[in-house]
Amino acid sequence: MSIPVKLQAFEGPLDLLLHLIDKNKINIYDIPIVEITEQYLEYIKGMDSKDLDIMSEFLVMAATLINIKSKMLLPTDESEEAEAVDPRQELVDRLLEYKMYKYISEELKDKQLDASRILFKQPTIPSEISDYKEEIDIDSLMSDLTLQKLHDIFKSIVKKQADKIDPIRSKFGKIEKEEINLSQTFIHIQEYGLLHRTFRFRSLLEATKSKMEIIVTFLGVLELIKIGRIRIEQEALFDDIMIHYLANDIIQMEGAGF
């Protein structure tokens, strides 16, 4: 990890954002998103991009900020004004929650300091007694366990492992710049749905080539669930997620309120 020293102080994107908000003496409920986004981007430009794990987390937040910024620039539809949600709301909620834990961890730090002044002693069981070793009744301990159960447990673990050797993710080595068309993907999922009606979530991903594509596909599915155009189910743990396409047409993303 070779982040410049001045940045090392930040634990993550939320930490950095809180710092910027603090530094600018900004009201957290009314974040001037344009300025903050610029400052944020300025900061991460200064970061060493060698550590992709850390970098990517900061980039995700950058994308969120830009997304909020673009939403705020869009003219609000007069008719929907009454229920319009501030695009910053979700971010504000996250920041507040995070801030709360930061605050509480300071309180815990004090408590730990107080408690560290209390001392305990090691067990001193007299040697005459300490030879005794507790007998554990293995039979009753194992009474509910059958070979079949043990086998099933192991099977589910191996299955999980196999899932983890994710052929897609194991191919990640670098982050590439690529153009993913969100609205196109959104429509593609629906086309696939109209054609197959019921299909495995996995099969949706078969044509995807990159992490970003998978993420976008996943977001699309989530959005379709939210607006009630698809239904998902899973028969048992670790089974494939089945998707049922409920609608009989295809809608544009704008219509879905993405």
Next chain:
Amino acid sequence: MVEAQIEAILFTMGEAVELERIAGALDHDEETTRKIIHNMMDKYEQEDRGIHIIELDGAYQLCTKASMYETIIKITHIPRKHILTDVLLETLSIVAYKQPITKLQIEAIRGVKSDHAVNKLIEYSLICEMGRMDAPGRPILLGTTEEFLRCFGLQSLEALPIMNPEKLEDFKLEAEEELQLKLDI
């Protein structure tokens, strides 16, 4: 006599002993035992005692009074246990207040990967696995341990500093005041 037995048990065992076990050793019911212990706890608070009994989630443990610390460090070196960094403290607070919680949920709140912090806290016995979540992938659920209560001087999880929703309100007020300030200008 019963008090002597309880003192001997707590002294010998060193660790926290569950009420149930103490009662079992004394052939008393738990309620009576609990009353006797709490009566003892009051006595220990007298000036001439340097140790007292603390309660940890229904178990009892003997330890020195905090006021004795200055004297004890004169006679022996007390190794600092684990020094918790801000990252660890932050992660620990999230686990403490949101338990049982998965690593992913922690990461969602912190906005960063938290493997290292979670593993360190497990290593320090401050948090532990509490089973798996009944959800796809069956992620591991994490919660705090007895060691956590001891390290932070808490009788039980209920003794955690309260934060919602008043604290949130404070934050809000703070923000509103700032806003007001700006509007006034």
Next chain:
Amino acid sequence: MVEAQIEAILFTMGEAVELERIAGALDHDEETTRKIIHNMMDKYEQEDRGIHIIELDGAYQLCTKASMYETIIKITHIPRKHILTDVLLETLSIVAYKQPITKLQIEAIRGVKSDHAVNKLIEYSLICEMGRMDAPGRPILLGTTEEFLRCFGLQSLEALPIMNPEKLEDFKLEAEEELQLKLDI
């Protein structure tokens, strides 16, 4: 107050502490300190105390009264409640099917530190050390015990429901096929 300090010192040190050191920590002369300690010793002999101070060659130590031994024996013999939690079951199944296996390998499969589970299973005599791996650090290899086989009425490990190696191959093939699919596109 001085008595409290002495009690706290003896409690924390556990072992015998020389009069000289105690006096030094209290900023008292040895003679006064000795008197105070002996005064305390009388008090400890009262019925309601389970511990007392003993003198050993000019040093003092806090320890359990001999009359308390029976109670201590009783509490150390109270069987604790043992159950195979999900965490233990999961770990046990991994050891059963993947033995011999190191703790690190178990942790790699489970995705979380597993010291606690491994230690418990050893305590329960369900798994045990089977030697060391011929690798850097010579990590301990773990396997199931005869006790484990006996519980299931199994003659040998071969009688475990088959998982290896065909099933494992299946999972691997499945994963590889999917990979192939993707590369083909």
